[in-house]
Amino acid sequence: MLVCEFKGMASASITADGKAKIMQPTFEVFDEDPQPMIYSGISTESPRVKGNLGESPLLVVKRTPTEIELLERTSSGNIVMHSLFLTEKIGVMTKQYGLGAAPHAYLQMGKCW
Numbered sequence: 001m002l003v004c005e006f007k008g009m010a011s012a013s014i015t016a017d018g019k020a021k022i023m024q025p026t027f028e029v030f031d032e033d034p035q036p037m038i039y040s041g042i043s044t045e046s047p048r049v050k051g052n053l054g055e056s057p058l059l060v061v062k063r064t065p066t067e068i069e070l071l072e073r074t075s076s077g078n079i080v081m082h083s084l085f086l087t088e089k090i091g092v093m094t095k096q097y098g099l100g101a102a103p104h105a106y107l108q109m110g111k112c113w
Contacts (some may be wrong), residue, residue: 001039002038002091002112003084003113004036004037004084005036005037005111005112006010006035006036006037006108006109007034007035007096007111008109009010009035010108011104012106013102013104014103032040033109034110035051037050037051037082038051039058039070039084039091046058047060047068047070053075056072061081066085066086066087067083067087068082069083069084070084074113078096079095079097080093080095087104091109091110091111091112092108092109093107093108093109094108095108
């Protein structure tokens with residue numbers, strides 16, 4: 001089992017009305033309310049992740065002695081990429097999806113133990 005505590009999130013959206021318009025990227029820090037993710041079975045072929053919206057199965061994309069890349073399909077159908085850097089004990093999550101008419105992306109990083 002590996003627990004990662006995500007304490008910040010960067011996000012950006014792009015809208016298109018005939019011309020591409022880039023919205024200002026934002027960064028949010030969760031000092032008082034970190035976002036923990038619990039990864040179980042990461043050394044197996046059927047790992048799982050549990051977060052604030054429940055538990056999901058993960059698909060192993062890449063596994064080395066120092067890094068694991070996992071894909072999650074959320075209950076709303078979005079895809080989340082989880083990168084676990086085992087030597088550094090750092091977790092990275094990225095998510096891309098349509099938010100109304102604007103594509104939206106976010107990145108979170110955190111310390112794991």
